[in-house]
Amino acid sequence: MLEAYLRASGAYLKELIKQVEAIEKLTMLTHMIRERKEDNNRLMEQQMNQPDYIDVLQNFSSPLCPSHTLGDICIDKCNIMNSAKRPLWLNWKNPDMMSEALFTNHMMIFKNGDDLRQDMLTLQVIRIMDSVWKNEGLDL
Template identity: 50%
Template sequence: FCCRWLDKSLSNDTLGQFLLQLVQTLKYEPYLDNELSRFLLKRSLLNKKIGHFFFWHLKSEMNNPSISLRFGILLEAYCRGIGGHLKGLLRQVEALDKLTKLTDVLKVKKDEPLKDRMKYLCESVSQSDYVDALQNFTSPLNGNHTLGSLVADNCRIMDSAKRPLWLIWKNSDPLGHAIQPLYSIIFKNGD
């Protein structure tokens, strides 16, 4: 009854505000096939913005063994239903994998001088496989933003135990340069 009421009553904007909490509630559902899962899956497939965040909320929990099966099944069902949008999500996953590998190496190099670590960062993101993965993809933080080319010279390694990266991309929208020429994102691997 509750999920039917939510489906009738919640606009997509309102659902977006509560999506994280509803996804977290899935952890406590006793069965894999339940009304809440069906409701969230349905609304995610009907709205690209809801689906974008549904995907990332599920994906962020996949390292938790107690819920990875449940969330993995939902992720698979969602990915099977989204058609062409899957390619964009896979590009985002590939970009985050590259950034994760890069920060793993930078954590190991934490005792080296900042100048050497910055040189490594700039050289790494200039390699063709990194360039391909880290440009012209949809931002995982906002499905309305397409990140253009990475501005390696403006990127920084922040001073913190996890060595987060301050990354800057050009706006790929040719008309967007007047409004927002650059996108800045802090990428932190861990926690």
């Protein structure tokens, strides 16, 4: 089925390939960060400033929402989060002409090798509690 989908995707196949390349680069980066213990933010900056990283991590459609295009990556605003799996906080400029009216940057967290079910459950509980509180007139 995957082969049939890719054959029928036409021009969108190039976007899918760019997304896969970006995810591969980010996966390699998270592996390097976990292997080294010293100054990981500097390592991340060095890797992301390399031309092959810059080419791959810029100007492609978001894997989370294909209608959004991720522009130039803001390396100075990217960060490594303090968690066991060392997720990356990534930040891209919004290349849309109306970005000032919407949002100027796209931000996302890249986690590699982590089970996201617990994170999803936590987000669902927060949404439910927010709904309950709002029904009671509390905007917390």
